[in-house]
């Protein structure tokens with residue numbers, strides 16, 4: 001099981017403070033609408049892009065304390 005904490009952000013409101021999205025390893029499947037971007041070194045999923053949205057894995061953002069956030073649980077396995 002993968003446990004990720006994501007936040008959806010408009011692409012215009014998002015920027016990397018180091019590195020670039022293009023430096024990550026991109027993976028798509030099925031319709032190809034969603035691009036998953038992974039660290040090429042450790043394989044951590046950093047973000048998902050779709051249309052004008054960036055869905056960021058908050059575990060990869062410096063300074064985010066997940067214990068301070070209101071989390072919404074998503075059980076993707078039951079969508080299959």
Ligand SMILES: [Zn+2]
Pocket residue numbers: 039040041042043044
């Ligand atoms: Zn990494």
